[in-house]
Amino acid sequence: MLAEDCRALDPALDPFCPEAIERLVARHGSPLLLIDAVRVRAQYRRLAAALPGVDLHFAMKPLPHRSVVEILRDEGACFDLASDGEIELARRAGVAAARCIHTHPIKRESDIRSALDFGIDTFVADNPDEIRKFGKFRRRAGLLIRVAFRSPDAVCDLSRKFGCDPQDVAPLCELAAALNITVHGLSFHVGSQAMSPTMHVEAIEACARLLSSAAVCCERPGVLDIGGGFPVDYRHTAMPIEDFCTPIRAALSTLPAGVRVIAEPGRYLVAPAAIGVATVMGRAKRAGRWWYYLDDGVYGSYSGRLFDHANYELDALRGGAERHPSVLAGPTCDSIDVIEENLSLPRLAIGELVVGRSMGAYTWACASEFNFFPKASVLALDRGRIIAGQDGA
Numbered sequence: 237m238l239a240e241d242c243r244a245l246d247p248a249l250d251p252f253c254p255e256a257i258e259r260l261v262a263r264h265g266s267p268l269l270l271i272d273a274v275r276v277r278a279q280y281r282r283l284a285a286a287l288p289g290v291d292l293h294f295a296m297k298p299l300p301h302r303s304v305v306e307i308l309r310d311e312g313a314c315f316d317l318a319s320d321g322e323i324e325l326a327r328r329a330g331v332a333a334a335r336c337i338h339t340h341p342i343k344r345e346s347d348i349r350s351a352l353d354f355g356i357d358t359f360v361a362d363n364p365d366e367i368r369k370f371g372k373f374r375r376r377a378g379l380l381i382r383v384a385f386r387s388p389d390a391v392c393d394l395s396r397k398f399g400c401d402p403q404d405v406a407p408l409c410e411l412a413a414a415l416n417i418t419v420h421g422l423s424f425h426v427g428s429q430a431m432s433p434t435m436h437v438e439a440i441e442a443c444a445r446l447l448s449s450a451a452v453c454c455e456r457p458g459v460l461d462i463g464g465g466f467p468v469d470y471r472h473t474a475m476p477i478e479d480f481c482t483p484i485r486a487a488l489s490t491l492p493a494g495v496r497v498i499a500e501p502g503r504y505l506v507a508p509a510a511i512g513v514a515t516v517m518g519r520a521k522r523a524g525r526w527w528y529y530l531d532d533g534v535y536g537s538y539s540g541r542l543f544d545h546a547n548y549e550l551d552a553l554r555g556g557a558e559r560h561p562s563v564l565a566g567p568t569c570d571s572i573d574v575i576e577e578n579l580s581l582p583r584l585a586i587g588e589l590v591v592g593r594s595m596g597a598y599t600w601a602c603a604s605e606f607n608f609f610p611k612a613s614v615l616a617l618d619r620g621r622i623i624a625g626q627d628g629a
């Protein structure tokens with residue numbers, strides 16, 4: 237099927253334009269998650285240009301799809317892996333282990349062993365128990381100590397769950413030294429979809445002080461991993477990435493000479509590179525508003541409405557200028573499965589298409605098949621060619 241479908245669209249046609257979307261749904265059904273390789277590359281190149289000298293490790297979790305891994309592999313990206321499944325995906329996509337780090341702060345011994353077997357040698361820890369787990373692997377693994385910097389203005393504040401207090405870095409490094417475990421440096425993640433670079437800047441400056449302190453016994457000049465958090469546009473426009481990274485670059489210049497800087501962008505690389513396409517299964521007028529029931533919802537690709545607090549730009553693919561108060565709901569029988577209540581949409585007929593923009597991050601990756609409604613099929617396109625289908629093949 238894929239072989240004969242390979243050239244699905246005119247290479248000059250934007251795969252996110254109405255004509256392309258209609259053609260793809262006619263052939264591959266609905267719901268779909270369409271990934272555009274050209275946009276993935278553009279995001280990677282734009283962030284790489286905004287952070288020169290910083291090694292970008294794609295955090296796979298927002299969109300763990302083989303096509304994306306292969307596109308970024310070919311761009312020269314490195315990878316941030318956090319589970320056996322992600323390691324397996326990297327392996328299948330032919331990613332060299334030397335380009336990967338393991339960043340989950342809490343791991344079972346079996347997780348450490350499978351990462352080591354793949355060839356990863358850099359891990360993250362943020363507490364004494366986790367450091368002790370590496371005693372028996374000290375010849376094969378080194379650590380980054382994850383530091384917590386609370387980030388009230390990030391949409392998802394990750395330092396609530398992981399990371400040690402800055403004052404605990406020195407004792408944790410001492411414990412590692414006592415166990416002959418190498419500490420390569422520090423890492424942090426200020427939280428996803430950061431609204432301003434302020435927390436990145438403060439965290440980098442705090443880490444610069446720690447990496448300069450004689451009390452912190454780690455490799456010199458060492459490594460600083462500045463995590464992810466780089467924001468994208470949803471219904472609210474985010475700061476352009478060039479502006480976001482300017483103060484970050486200035487803060488990085490305060491690091492001791494020679495520190496290797498890495499970052500773990502996830503959302504920024506994939507969110508704008510995919511759209512969700514769903515079909516109206518049925519409709520009803522309730523209390524003066526049109527309710528449209530789609531074949532995808534918050535238990536599917538729109539899970540990010542709940543888990544990720546994301547406000548996707550949603551609209552009908554076609555339709556007249558006249559708009560009416562409308563609600564978009566998912567297909568399941570659960571009342572929480574409502575995507576958006578206060579929309580203004582053209583009058584939609586059963587079978588018409590609805591598109592969600594910037595749906596590459598934390599959408600399909602977090603979707604379930606509750607009520608046996610299948611997850612969206614994934615189609616990755618590169619200048620008119622389908623490069624991967626649902627199973628990533």
Ligand SMILES: Cc1ncc(COP(=O)(O)O)c(C=O)c1O
Binds near residue numbers: 316425429465466504
């Ligand atoms: C350890 C780690 N690195 C990177 C990321 C990616 O963050 P973002 O999508 O904000 O770039 C996450 C997200 O949860 C994470 O937990």
